[in-house]
Amino acid sequence: MKQFDFVDVTLRDAHQCLWSTRMTTAMMTPILEEIDRVGYAVINILGGAVFDVCVRYLHEDPYARVKLLCSRFSTPCDALTRGQSLYTFELFPDDIVALNAQVLAKLGIKVFTVYDALNDNRNLESSIKAGREAGMQINGWMTYTLSPVHTDDYYVERAKELVKLGVDFMCIKDPTGLLTPERGRTLFPAVVKAAGTIPVQLHSHCQSGLAPKVYEVAMQSGFTHGYTASEPLANGASLPATEEISERAQRLGFKTSLDKEALKEVADYFRWLCVREGKPCGEVARYDPALYEHQIPGGMISNLRYQLETMKLSHRLPEILEEVPRVRRDLGYPIVVSPFAQYVVTQATLNVVQGERYKTVPDEIRKYAAGYYGRLAAQPSDEFLNKLDLKPGEIVTERPGEHIEPWIPRLRKELGPVSDEDLLLAAFYDKALLEPLKKPGPEYRFRTTPLHELVAWLGARRDIEYAQIRFAGTEMTFSV
């Protein structure tokens, strides 16, 4: 009997999509033991947004989180980076990319996942080399999108490049849930064939509502792993529920290694956490054909709504969504995924607000068009290029990492004796942003019970002056 395995994204992509990445380490620690018992093949704990939100908004040291989670899990932990861009929107020199891989391996990461938002696999070379040297398994992603140039052949070519790069796993990542069962039936077998003996995984979101069925097609096509989330944090803009995909796998005759009881304990905790934190649980999305036009990924839609709200532009959302496909075509079909999702959406917003296309083009989009971040999937439109008026000196054709000088010698000199983690954080962020990370974090609890949660919840309510709880021979009274 063939086995289908699971990679958990509850601590990473699930809350990235549903909670704007705002899950703190303290929210995770009480349930780590149960997650570890579920029987996942791998647990994904880090990605670009998680790293960035940790620093900017949660004021947590992301490396400290990685270290803590790795130390509590016996299941192998996975960290995802954006290749040469690591966690941010910029490109970094090869020496920073290499040091980051060494640090992650030292902190306990076993599987190192890399992707490039342009699918320019030259941008994975430095990460793969450093990751392997540091002793981690390498997982290479290719990002799925819809466009006239992103054909099955296009992905077969990318898969062959990943084989040449010597990855241990490869994965089709569908950040917006654009895959359909029909497309899967041609694309998946073609990629499995190109991958040869390398296991192929599927990472797809539920915005279109089709993902669970797409996962079935992936299993039937020979994929070995699927990325899923605990049920309360699955669906909607997130990934499919582990519970549902494992049932589907079993119905199709696959063996799974999941502990149903542990899965339920995990789901119970996260369902409560949604209520306690006033955050949404994932809901099964209804099929939305407009998604196939604007293609905006899960994390992005909630962010865009929020950004437009702060700019008092909420009423222009429909126009902006309509402008997105046009901008995307003009820009040569970038994949609507970080950071290019932000580029396309921001450019569409500028076009709509200014009432004129490409009157203002952000510097990053200019660099993108010049090849600074890597090869474009297709030639940009003349309208866009004419407005840009790129100078010959701006155009980049070599591997993007090559035109960046090493940073470590300069940083070592500037910072003096600091840990590798602190050196990397200083490479990514301004001093002021790192200051709040130095204060000691909260005491983490590694266990909780519903009763404990009830007491804490009541205690946090300022309006209650007296409470008594009685059950099964226990009695507790609280009063102010």
Added chain:
Amino acid sequence: MPDRDLTYEDLLQIVELVKSASHFSEFRLKVGDIEVSMRRADAAPRPASIQTQRSIEAPRGPEEAAGAPPEAGEVPREFPPGAFLVRAPMVGTFYRAPAPDKPPFVEVGQAVEPDTTLCIIEVMKLMNSIAAGTAGKVLEIVVENGEAVEYGEVLMVIEPGKR
């Protein structure tokens, strides 16, 4: 009902009920072997009344007595006739320098060309270099570094010069 631990289902149910009964001062719940009772503080919460008292006692600040000057933004600014106004292309954040540790792009009095970068407006995390758009001299930098700007807000004033 047998002895058992409180479950997350119980917890969710209790919390849901407590929330929906938030306008009552007393709450008593008995489901199976679980009993929860609680009492809320008085309708007029004490901390609020303390605050009221304090605000009465507090002496009025000199700025209040003198009458606060109107907010700078309330009166539309007037600029010299013929001046070239560089405006924000979008709602965003204004930066005078390419990076926090770098000198500003331009200073008041400096001569600029149409393609001279004057400042950066950060829009939705992306940086937009703003060019002068005309040759001339920087007459005034209206916005402070790091300040939020509105769409169309005047960022800098250029005195157009002869080319």
